[in-house]
Amino acid sequence: MRYIVGDTETTGRFAQDRIAEVAFLEIDRKLGVLPENECFHTRVNPCMPMSPEATRVNGLTDAMLRNAPRFETFVETLLTFLSGATLIFHNAPFDVRMLDAELHRCGLKSIEHYVANVEDTLALSRKAFPGERATLDALCDRLGVDRSARTTHGALVDCQLLGQAYPKLKKALWTNRELSETALAYAQVHRESRVLAERRKALQGKLAAIMPGAEPVDGPGFVISVDKVAKIDWEKLARENLTQEVIEQLVPRYEGSIFAFNVTDV
Structure with a gap:
Protein backbone atom coordinates (compact mmCIF):
# COMPACT_ATOMS: atom_id res chain seq x y z
CA MET A 1 0.00 0.00 0.00
CA GLU A 181 -6.94 -1.77 26.38
CA THR A 182 -4.73 -2.41 29.43
CA ALA A 183 -6.98 -0.25 31.59
CA LEU A 184 -10.11 -2.00 30.30
CA ALA A 185 -8.58 -5.42 30.87
CA TYR A 186 -7.59 -4.47 34.41
CA ALA A 187 -11.10 -3.15 35.11
CA GLN A 188 -12.63 -6.37 33.74
CA VAL A 189 -10.37 -8.57 35.90
CA HIS A 190 -11.13 -6.42 38.94
CA ARG A 191 -14.87 -6.62 38.27
CA GLU A 192 -14.77 -10.40 37.77
CA SER A 193 -12.68 -10.85 40.93
CA ARG A 194 -15.20 -8.82 42.93
CA VAL A 195 -18.14 -10.83 41.59
CA LEU A 196 -16.33 -14.12 42.25
CA ALA A 197 -15.46 -13.06 45.80
CA GLU A 198 -19.10 -12.20 46.52
CA ARG A 199 -20.26 -15.51 45.05
CA ARG A 200 -17.65 -17.46 46.99
CA LYS A 201 -18.60 -15.76 50.25
CA ALA A 202 -22.27 -16.62 49.75
CA LEU A 203 -21.50 -20.27 48.92
CA GLN A 204 -19.13 -20.62 51.85
CA GLY A 205 -21.91 -19.40 54.11
CA LYS A 206 -24.25 -22.08 52.77
CA LEU A 207 -21.66 -24.84 53.14
CA ALA A 208 -20.77 -23.79 56.67
CA ALA A 209 -24.43 -23.95 57.71
CA ILE A 210 -25.05 -27.35 56.10
CA MET A 211 -21.79 -29.16 56.78
CA PRO A 212 -20.98 -29.67 60.45
CA GLY A 213 -17.31 -29.19 61.07
CA ALA A 214 -16.61 -27.26 57.92
CA GLU A 215 -13.92 -24.70 58.53
CA PRO A 216 -13.12 -21.73 56.25
CA VAL A 217 -9.55 -21.42 55.02
CA ASP A 218 -7.60 -18.63 53.37
CA GLY A 219 -8.34 -19.06 49.70
CA PRO A 220 -11.25 -20.34 47.67
CA GLY A 221 -12.97 -22.96 49.83
CA PHE A 222 -13.34 -25.08 52.96
CA VAL A 223 -11.67 -28.00 54.61
CA ILE A 224 -13.68 -30.67 56.38
CA SER A 225 -12.76 -33.86 58.23
CA VAL A 226 -13.49 -37.13 56.39
CA ASP A 227 -15.69 -38.44 59.18
CA LYS A 228 -17.87 -35.36 58.85
CA VAL A 229 -18.65 -35.99 55.17
CA ALA A 230 -20.94 -38.90 55.98
CA LYS A 231 -23.07 -36.58 58.09
CA ILE A 232 -23.79 -34.10 55.30
CA ASP A 233 -27.52 -33.42 54.91
CA TRP A 234 -27.81 -34.01 51.14
CA GLU A 235 -31.52 -33.15 51.12
CA LYS A 236 -30.79 -29.78 52.64
CA LEU A 237 -27.98 -29.31 50.16
CA ALA A 238 -30.42 -30.05 47.31
CA ARG A 239 -32.77 -27.37 48.59
CA GLU A 240 -29.84 -24.97 48.31
CA ASN A 241 -29.19 -26.18 44.73
CA LEU A 242 -26.00 -27.85 45.93
CA THR A 243 -26.35 -31.49 44.85
CA GLN A 244 -24.01 -34.33 45.79
CA GLU A 245 -22.64 -34.13 42.26
CA VAL A 246 -21.81 -30.47 42.75
CA ILE A 247 -20.17 -31.16 46.10
CA GLU A 248 -18.11 -33.94 44.56
CA GLN A 249 -16.96 -31.44 41.94
CA LEU A 250 -15.85 -29.28 44.81
CA VAL A 251 -13.42 -31.96 46.01
CA PRO A 252 -10.42 -31.75 43.68
CA ARG A 253 -8.03 -33.62 45.94
CA TYR A 254 -7.84 -35.91 48.97
CA GLU A 255 -5.19 -35.14 51.54
CA GLY A 256 -5.01 -37.59 54.41
CA SER A 257 -7.91 -37.01 56.73
CA ILE A 258 -9.45 -33.92 55.10
CA PHE A 259 -11.30 -32.96 51.99
CA ALA A 260 -10.55 -29.58 50.39
CA PHE A 261 -13.64 -27.96 48.92
CA ASN A 262 -12.93 -25.53 46.06
CA VAL A 263 -15.89 -23.25 45.36
CA THR A 264 -14.43 -21.06 42.61
CA ASP A 265 -16.17 -22.87 39.75
CA VAL A 266 -19.67 -23.11 41.25
Missing part, protein backbone atom coordinates in the same frame (compact mmCIF):
# COMPACT_ATOMS: atom_id res chain seq x y z
CA ARG A 2 1.29 3.46 -0.95
CA TYR A 3 0.72 6.35 1.47
CA ILE A 4 0.47 9.88 0.10
CA VAL A 5 -0.01 13.09 2.09
CA GLY A 6 -1.81 15.86 0.26
CA ASP A 7 -2.80 19.50 0.56
CA THR A 8 -4.69 22.04 -1.48
CA GLU A 9 -4.53 25.82 -1.38
CA THR A 10 -7.59 27.63 -2.70
CA THR A 11 -8.98 31.02 -3.70
CA GLY A 12 -11.18 30.93 -0.59
CA ARG A 13 -13.25 28.61 1.57
CA PHE A 14 -16.64 28.85 -0.15
CA ALA A 15 -18.32 26.37 -2.51
CA GLN A 16 -17.63 28.51 -5.56
CA ASP A 17 -13.90 28.81 -4.83
CA ARG A 18 -11.26 26.96 -6.83
CA ILE A 19 -7.95 25.20 -6.22
CA ALA A 20 -4.88 27.42 -6.63
CA GLU A 21 -2.13 24.96 -5.64
CA VAL A 22 -1.89 21.21 -5.07
CA ALA A 23 0.81 19.04 -3.57
CA PHE A 24 0.95 15.30 -3.00
CA LEU A 25 3.97 13.62 -1.42
CA GLU A 26 4.47 9.86 -1.09
CA ILE A 27 5.75 8.86 2.35
CA ASP A 28 6.88 5.83 4.27
CA ARG A 29 4.11 5.20 6.79
CA LYS A 30 6.66 4.34 9.51
CA LEU A 31 9.54 6.66 8.63
CA GLY A 32 7.72 9.62 7.11
CA VAL A 33 9.33 11.78 4.42
CA LEU A 34 12.37 10.28 2.70
CA PRO A 35 14.63 11.99 0.12
CA GLU A 36 13.64 9.51 -2.59
CA ASN A 37 9.88 10.00 -2.08
CA GLU A 38 7.97 10.92 -5.23
CA CYS A 39 6.06 14.19 -5.30
CA PHE A 40 3.41 15.91 -7.43
CA HIS A 41 3.28 19.68 -6.94
CA THR A 42 2.00 22.55 -9.04
CA ARG A 43 0.33 25.90 -8.77
CA VAL A 44 -2.99 26.06 -10.59
CA ASN A 45 -4.67 28.79 -12.61
CA PRO A 46 -8.05 28.92 -10.84
CA CYS A 47 -9.70 31.03 -13.53
CA MET A 48 -10.98 33.38 -10.83
CA PRO A 49 -9.40 36.02 -8.56
CA MET A 50 -7.74 35.15 -5.28
CA SER A 51 -9.64 36.50 -2.28
CA PRO A 52 -7.65 38.87 -0.05
CA GLU A 53 -8.22 36.52 2.89
CA ALA A 54 -6.78 33.54 0.99
CA THR A 55 -3.74 35.54 -0.14
CA ARG A 56 -3.00 36.48 3.46
CA VAL A 57 -3.06 32.78 4.40
CA ASN A 58 -1.22 31.12 1.51
CA GLY A 59 0.68 34.02 -0.07
CA LEU A 60 -0.64 33.29 -3.58
CA THR A 61 -1.59 36.20 -5.83
CA ASP A 62 -3.35 36.50 -9.17
CA ALA A 63 -0.05 37.44 -10.84
CA MET A 64 1.64 34.29 -9.50
CA LEU A 65 -1.13 32.06 -10.91
CA ARG A 66 -1.82 33.74 -14.25
CA ASN A 67 0.51 31.46 -16.23
CA ALA A 68 0.01 28.32 -14.11
CA PRO A 69 -1.65 25.26 -15.74
CA ARG A 70 -5.36 24.75 -15.39
CA PHE A 71 -6.56 21.76 -13.41
CA GLU A 72 -7.92 19.90 -16.44
CA THR A 73 -4.52 19.96 -18.16
CA PHE A 74 -2.81 17.75 -15.56
CA VAL A 75 -5.69 15.87 -13.92
CA GLU A 76 -4.95 12.55 -15.67
CA THR A 77 -1.32 12.66 -14.57
CA LEU A 78 -2.42 13.48 -11.02
CA LEU A 79 -4.90 10.59 -10.88
CA THR A 80 -2.28 8.17 -12.18
CA PHE A 81 0.07 9.26 -9.39
CA LEU A 82 -2.65 8.86 -6.71
CA SER A 83 -4.20 5.66 -8.03
CA GLY A 84 -4.72 2.97 -5.38
CA ALA A 85 -3.01 4.90 -2.58
CA THR A 86 -4.14 5.91 0.89
CA LEU A 87 -4.49 9.70 0.86
CA ILE A 88 -3.77 11.62 4.05
CA PHE A 89 -5.01 15.18 4.58
CA HIS A 90 -5.17 17.50 7.57
CA ASN A 91 -8.87 18.40 7.48
CA ALA A 92 -9.72 15.89 4.76
CA PRO A 93 -13.38 16.96 4.28
CA PHE A 94 -12.24 20.36 2.96
CA ASP A 95 -9.52 19.05 0.62
CA VAL A 96 -11.73 16.24 -0.67
CA ARG A 97 -14.60 18.67 -1.32
CA MET A 98 -12.33 21.00 -3.31
CA LEU A 99 -10.78 18.13 -5.30
CA ASP A 100 -14.18 16.60 -6.03
CA ALA A 101 -15.46 19.91 -7.35
CA GLU A 102 -12.51 20.19 -9.76
CA LEU A 103 -12.86 16.55 -10.85
CA HIS A 104 -16.58 16.95 -11.49
CA ARG A 105 -15.90 20.02 -13.63
CA CYS A 106 -13.72 17.73 -15.74
CA GLY A 107 -16.50 15.16 -16.03
CA LEU A 108 -14.71 12.75 -13.69
CA LYS A 109 -15.75 10.88 -10.55
CA SER A 110 -14.99 11.83 -6.95
CA ILE A 111 -11.43 11.36 -5.67
CA GLU A 112 -12.37 8.39 -3.46
CA HIS A 113 -13.20 6.43 -6.61
CA TYR A 114 -9.52 6.50 -7.64
CA VAL A 115 -7.80 5.84 -4.29
CA ALA A 116 -7.92 3.07 -1.70
CA ASN A 117 -8.69 5.17 1.35
CA VAL A 118 -8.69 8.70 2.77
CA GLU A 119 -7.40 9.48 6.27
CA ASP A 120 -7.95 12.72 8.16
CA THR A 121 -5.13 13.64 10.55
CA LEU A 122 -7.26 16.44 12.02
CA ALA A 123 -9.75 13.84 13.29
CA LEU A 124 -6.91 11.51 14.34
CA SER A 125 -5.23 14.35 16.23
CA ARG A 126 -8.41 15.09 18.18
CA LYS A 127 -8.67 11.39 19.01
CA ALA A 128 -5.04 11.12 20.12
CA PHE A 129 -5.04 14.39 22.09
CA PRO A 130 -8.62 15.11 23.17
CA GLY A 131 -9.26 18.66 24.27
CA GLU A 132 -6.03 19.98 22.72
CA ARG A 133 -5.66 22.28 19.72
CA ALA A 134 -5.58 20.21 16.53
CA THR A 135 -4.16 22.58 13.91
CA LEU A 136 -1.20 21.38 11.86
CA ASP A 137 1.06 23.82 13.73
CA ALA A 138 -0.14 22.52 17.11
CA LEU A 139 0.23 18.91 15.97
CA CYS A 140 3.80 19.49 14.79
CA ASP A 141 4.73 21.23 18.06
CA ARG A 142 3.22 18.39 20.11
CA LEU A 143 5.04 15.71 18.10
CA GLY A 144 8.37 17.53 17.89
CA VAL A 145 8.27 18.29 14.15
CA ASP A 146 10.30 21.36 13.15
CA ARG A 147 7.99 23.80 11.34
CA SER A 148 10.36 26.77 11.15
CA ALA A 149 10.27 26.60 7.32
CA ARG A 150 6.53 27.25 7.29
CA THR A 151 5.99 30.98 6.87
CA THR A 152 2.75 30.64 4.87
CA HIS A 153 0.26 27.82 4.26
CA GLY A 154 1.95 26.49 1.12
CA ALA A 155 0.72 23.14 -0.19
CA LEU A 156 4.19 21.59 -0.52
CA VAL A 157 5.56 22.69 2.86
CA ASP A 158 2.35 21.55 4.53
CA CYS A 159 2.74 18.12 2.91
CA GLN A 160 6.32 17.89 4.13
CA LEU A 161 5.28 18.73 7.69
CA LEU A 162 2.33 16.36 7.63
CA GLY A 163 4.50 13.61 6.19
CA GLN A 164 6.84 13.93 9.17
CA ALA A 165 4.00 14.17 11.70
CA TYR A 166 1.89 11.26 10.40
CA PRO A 167 4.04 8.31 11.66
CA LYS A 168 4.42 9.96 15.07
CA LEU A 169 0.67 10.58 15.26
CA LYS A 170 -0.09 6.95 14.44
CA LYS A 171 2.39 5.84 17.11
CA ALA A 172 0.68 8.08 19.66
CA LEU A 173 -2.68 6.59 18.72
CA TRP A 174 -1.37 3.03 19.14
CA THR A 175 0.17 3.93 22.49
CA ASN A 176 -3.15 5.39 23.66
CA ARG A 177 -4.98 2.32 22.40
CA GLU A 178 -2.65 -0.05 24.24
CA LEU A 179 -3.03 1.96 27.43
CA SER A 180 -6.82 1.97 27.04
Whole structure:
Protein backbone atom coordinates (compact mmCIF):
# COMPACT_ATOMS: atom_id res chain seq x y z
CA MET A 1 0.00 0.00 0.00
CA ARG A 2 1.29 3.46 -0.95
CA TYR A 3 0.72 6.35 1.47
CA ILE A 4 0.47 9.88 0.10
CA VAL A 5 -0.01 13.09 2.09
CA GLY A 6 -1.81 15.86 0.26
CA ASP A 7 -2.80 19.50 0.56
CA THR A 8 -4.69 22.04 -1.48
CA GLU A 9 -4.53 25.82 -1.38
CA THR A 10 -7.59 27.63 -2.70
CA THR A 11 -8.98 31.02 -3.70
CA GLY A 12 -11.18 30.93 -0.59
CA ARG A 13 -13.25 28.61 1.57
CA PHE A 14 -16.64 28.85 -0.15
CA ALA A 15 -18.32 26.37 -2.51
CA GLN A 16 -17.63 28.51 -5.56
CA ASP A 17 -13.90 28.81 -4.83
CA ARG A 18 -11.26 26.96 -6.83
CA ILE A 19 -7.95 25.20 -6.22
CA ALA A 20 -4.88 27.42 -6.63
CA GLU A 21 -2.13 24.96 -5.64
CA VAL A 22 -1.89 21.21 -5.07
CA ALA A 23 0.81 19.04 -3.57
CA PHE A 24 0.95 15.30 -3.00
CA LEU A 25 3.97 13.62 -1.42
CA GLU A 26 4.47 9.86 -1.09
CA ILE A 27 5.75 8.86 2.35
CA ASP A 28 6.88 5.83 4.27
CA ARG A 29 4.11 5.20 6.79
CA LYS A 30 6.66 4.34 9.51
CA LEU A 31 9.54 6.66 8.63
CA GLY A 32 7.72 9.62 7.11
CA VAL A 33 9.33 11.78 4.42
CA LEU A 34 12.37 10.28 2.70
CA PRO A 35 14.63 11.99 0.12
CA GLU A 36 13.64 9.51 -2.59
CA ASN A 37 9.88 10.00 -2.08
CA GLU A 38 7.97 10.92 -5.23
CA CYS A 39 6.06 14.19 -5.30
CA PHE A 40 3.41 15.91 -7.43
CA HIS A 41 3.28 19.68 -6.94
CA THR A 42 2.00 22.55 -9.04
CA ARG A 43 0.33 25.90 -8.77
CA VAL A 44 -2.99 26.06 -10.59
CA ASN A 45 -4.67 28.79 -12.61
CA PRO A 46 -8.05 28.92 -10.84
CA CYS A 47 -9.70 31.03 -13.53
CA MET A 48 -10.98 33.38 -10.83
CA PRO A 49 -9.40 36.02 -8.56
CA MET A 50 -7.74 35.15 -5.28
CA SER A 51 -9.64 36.50 -2.28
CA PRO A 52 -7.65 38.87 -0.05
CA GLU A 53 -8.22 36.52 2.89
CA ALA A 54 -6.78 33.54 0.99
CA THR A 55 -3.74 35.54 -0.14
CA ARG A 56 -3.00 36.48 3.46
CA VAL A 57 -3.06 32.78 4.40
CA ASN A 58 -1.22 31.12 1.51
CA GLY A 59 0.68 34.02 -0.07
CA LEU A 60 -0.64 33.29 -3.58
CA THR A 61 -1.59 36.20 -5.83
CA ASP A 62 -3.35 36.50 -9.17
CA ALA A 63 -0.05 37.44 -10.84
CA MET A 64 1.64 34.29 -9.50
CA LEU A 65 -1.13 32.06 -10.91
CA ARG A 66 -1.82 33.74 -14.25
CA ASN A 67 0.51 31.46 -16.23
CA ALA A 68 0.01 28.32 -14.11
CA PRO A 69 -1.65 25.26 -15.74
CA ARG A 70 -5.36 24.75 -15.39
CA PHE A 71 -6.56 21.76 -13.41
CA GLU A 72 -7.92 19.90 -16.44
CA THR A 73 -4.52 19.96 -18.16
CA PHE A 74 -2.81 17.75 -15.56
CA VAL A 75 -5.69 15.87 -13.92
CA GLU A 76 -4.95 12.55 -15.67
CA THR A 77 -1.32 12.66 -14.57
CA LEU A 78 -2.42 13.48 -11.02
CA LEU A 79 -4.90 10.59 -10.88
CA THR A 80 -2.28 8.17 -12.18
CA PHE A 81 0.07 9.26 -9.39
CA LEU A 82 -2.65 8.86 -6.71
CA SER A 83 -4.20 5.66 -8.03
CA GLY A 84 -4.72 2.97 -5.38
CA ALA A 85 -3.01 4.90 -2.58
CA THR A 86 -4.14 5.91 0.89
CA LEU A 87 -4.49 9.70 0.86
CA ILE A 88 -3.77 11.62 4.05
CA PHE A 89 -5.01 15.18 4.58
CA HIS A 90 -5.17 17.50 7.57
CA ASN A 91 -8.87 18.40 7.48
CA ALA A 92 -9.72 15.89 4.76
CA PRO A 93 -13.38 16.96 4.28
CA PHE A 94 -12.24 20.36 2.96
CA ASP A 95 -9.52 19.05 0.62
CA VAL A 96 -11.73 16.24 -0.67
CA ARG A 97 -14.60 18.67 -1.32
CA MET A 98 -12.33 21.00 -3.31
CA LEU A 99 -10.78 18.13 -5.30
CA ASP A 100 -14.18 16.60 -6.03
CA ALA A 101 -15.46 19.91 -7.35
CA GLU A 102 -12.51 20.19 -9.76
CA LEU A 103 -12.86 16.55 -10.85
CA HIS A 104 -16.58 16.95 -11.49
CA ARG A 105 -15.90 20.02 -13.63
CA CYS A 106 -13.72 17.73 -15.74
CA GLY A 107 -16.50 15.16 -16.03
CA LEU A 108 -14.71 12.75 -13.69
CA LYS A 109 -15.75 10.88 -10.55
CA SER A 110 -14.99 11.83 -6.95
CA ILE A 111 -11.43 11.36 -5.67
CA GLU A 112 -12.37 8.39 -3.46
CA HIS A 113 -13.20 6.43 -6.61
CA TYR A 114 -9.52 6.50 -7.64
CA VAL A 115 -7.80 5.84 -4.29
CA ALA A 116 -7.92 3.07 -1.70
CA ASN A 117 -8.69 5.17 1.35
CA VAL A 118 -8.69 8.70 2.77
CA GLU A 119 -7.40 9.48 6.27
CA ASP A 120 -7.95 12.72 8.16
CA THR A 121 -5.13 13.64 10.55
CA LEU A 122 -7.26 16.44 12.02
CA ALA A 123 -9.75 13.84 13.29
CA LEU A 124 -6.91 11.51 14.34
CA SER A 125 -5.23 14.35 16.23
CA ARG A 126 -8.41 15.09 18.18
CA LYS A 127 -8.67 11.39 19.01
CA ALA A 128 -5.04 11.12 20.12
CA PHE A 129 -5.04 14.39 22.09
CA PRO A 130 -8.62 15.11 23.17
CA GLY A 131 -9.26 18.66 24.27
CA GLU A 132 -6.03 19.98 22.72
CA ARG A 133 -5.66 22.28 19.72
CA ALA A 134 -5.58 20.21 16.53
CA THR A 135 -4.16 22.58 13.91
CA LEU A 136 -1.20 21.38 11.86
CA ASP A 137 1.06 23.82 13.73
CA ALA A 138 -0.14 22.52 17.11
CA LEU A 139 0.23 18.91 15.97
CA CYS A 140 3.80 19.49 14.79
CA ASP A 141 4.73 21.23 18.06
CA ARG A 142 3.22 18.39 20.11
CA LEU A 143 5.04 15.71 18.10
CA GLY A 144 8.37 17.53 17.89
CA VAL A 145 8.27 18.29 14.15
CA ASP A 146 10.30 21.36 13.15
CA ARG A 147 7.99 23.80 11.34
CA SER A 148 10.36 26.77 11.15
CA ALA A 149 10.27 26.60 7.32
CA ARG A 150 6.53 27.25 7.29
CA THR A 151 5.99 30.98 6.87
CA THR A 152 2.75 30.64 4.87
CA HIS A 153 0.26 27.82 4.26
CA GLY A 154 1.95 26.49 1.12
CA ALA A 155 0.72 23.14 -0.19
CA LEU A 156 4.19 21.59 -0.52
CA VAL A 157 5.56 22.69 2.86
CA ASP A 158 2.35 21.55 4.53
CA CYS A 159 2.74 18.12 2.91
CA GLN A 160 6.32 17.89 4.13
CA LEU A 161 5.28 18.73 7.69
CA LEU A 162 2.33 16.36 7.63
CA GLY A 163 4.50 13.61 6.19
CA GLN A 164 6.84 13.93 9.17
CA ALA A 165 4.00 14.17 11.70
CA TYR A 166 1.89 11.26 10.40
CA PRO A 167 4.04 8.31 11.66
CA LYS A 168 4.42 9.96 15.07
CA LEU A 169 0.67 10.58 15.26
CA LYS A 170 -0.09 6.95 14.44
CA LYS A 171 2.39 5.84 17.11
CA ALA A 172 0.68 8.08 19.66
CA LEU A 173 -2.68 6.59 18.72
CA TRP A 174 -1.37 3.03 19.14
CA THR A 175 0.17 3.93 22.49
CA ASN A 176 -3.15 5.39 23.66
CA ARG A 177 -4.98 2.32 22.40
CA GLU A 178 -2.65 -0.05 24.24
CA LEU A 179 -3.03 1.96 27.43
CA SER A 180 -6.82 1.97 27.04
CA GLU A 181 -6.94 -1.77 26.38
CA THR A 182 -4.73 -2.41 29.43
CA ALA A 183 -6.98 -0.25 31.59
CA LEU A 184 -10.11 -2.00 30.30
CA ALA A 185 -8.58 -5.42 30.87
CA TYR A 186 -7.59 -4.47 34.41
CA ALA A 187 -11.10 -3.15 35.11
CA GLN A 188 -12.63 -6.37 33.74
CA VAL A 189 -10.37 -8.57 35.90
CA HIS A 190 -11.13 -6.42 38.94
CA ARG A 191 -14.87 -6.62 38.27
CA GLU A 192 -14.77 -10.40 37.77
CA SER A 193 -12.68 -10.85 40.93
CA ARG A 194 -15.20 -8.82 42.93
CA VAL A 195 -18.14 -10.83 41.59
CA LEU A 196 -16.33 -14.12 42.25
CA ALA A 197 -15.46 -13.06 45.80
CA GLU A 198 -19.10 -12.20 46.52
CA ARG A 199 -20.26 -15.51 45.05
CA ARG A 200 -17.65 -17.46 46.99
CA LYS A 201 -18.60 -15.76 50.25
CA ALA A 202 -22.27 -16.62 49.75
CA LEU A 203 -21.50 -20.27 48.92
CA GLN A 204 -19.13 -20.62 51.85
CA GLY A 205 -21.91 -19.40 54.11
CA LYS A 206 -24.25 -22.08 52.77
CA LEU A 207 -21.66 -24.84 53.14
CA ALA A 208 -20.77 -23.79 56.67
CA ALA A 209 -24.43 -23.95 57.71
CA ILE A 210 -25.05 -27.35 56.10
CA MET A 211 -21.79 -29.16 56.78
CA PRO A 212 -20.98 -29.67 60.45
CA GLY A 213 -17.31 -29.19 61.07
CA ALA A 214 -16.61 -27.26 57.92
CA GLU A 215 -13.92 -24.70 58.53
CA PRO A 216 -13.12 -21.73 56.25
CA VAL A 217 -9.55 -21.42 55.02
CA ASP A 218 -7.60 -18.63 53.37
CA GLY A 219 -8.34 -19.06 49.70
CA PRO A 220 -11.25 -20.34 47.67
CA GLY A 221 -12.97 -22.96 49.83
CA PHE A 222 -13.34 -25.08 52.96
CA VAL A 223 -11.67 -28.00 54.61
CA ILE A 224 -13.68 -30.67 56.38
CA SER A 225 -12.76 -33.86 58.23
CA VAL A 226 -13.49 -37.13 56.39
CA ASP A 227 -15.69 -38.44 59.18
CA LYS A 228 -17.87 -35.36 58.85
CA VAL A 229 -18.65 -35.99 55.17
CA ALA A 230 -20.94 -38.90 55.98
CA LYS A 231 -23.07 -36.58 58.09
CA ILE A 232 -23.79 -34.10 55.30
CA ASP A 233 -27.52 -33.42 54.91
CA TRP A 234 -27.81 -34.01 51.14
CA GLU A 235 -31.52 -33.15 51.12
CA LYS A 236 -30.79 -29.78 52.64
CA LEU A 237 -27.98 -29.31 50.16
CA ALA A 238 -30.42 -30.05 47.31
CA ARG A 239 -32.77 -27.37 48.59
CA GLU A 240 -29.84 -24.97 48.31
CA ASN A 241 -29.19 -26.18 44.73
CA LEU A 242 -26.00 -27.85 45.93
CA THR A 243 -26.35 -31.49 44.85
CA GLN A 244 -24.01 -34.33 45.79
CA GLU A 245 -22.64 -34.13 42.26
CA VAL A 246 -21.81 -30.47 42.75
CA ILE A 247 -20.17 -31.16 46.10
CA GLU A 248 -18.11 -33.94 44.56
CA GLN A 249 -16.96 -31.44 41.94
CA LEU A 250 -15.85 -29.28 44.81
CA VAL A 251 -13.42 -31.96 46.01
CA PRO A 252 -10.42 -31.75 43.68
CA ARG A 253 -8.03 -33.62 45.94
CA TYR A 254 -7.84 -35.91 48.97
CA GLU A 255 -5.19 -35.14 51.54
CA GLY A 256 -5.01 -37.59 54.41
CA SER A 257 -7.91 -37.01 56.73
CA ILE A 258 -9.45 -33.92 55.10
CA PHE A 259 -11.30 -32.96 51.99
CA ALA A 260 -10.55 -29.58 50.39
CA PHE A 261 -13.64 -27.96 48.92
CA ASN A 262 -12.93 -25.53 46.06
CA VAL A 263 -15.89 -23.25 45.36
CA THR A 264 -14.43 -21.06 42.61
CA ASP A 265 -16.17 -22.87 39.75
CA VAL A 266 -19.67 -23.11 41.25
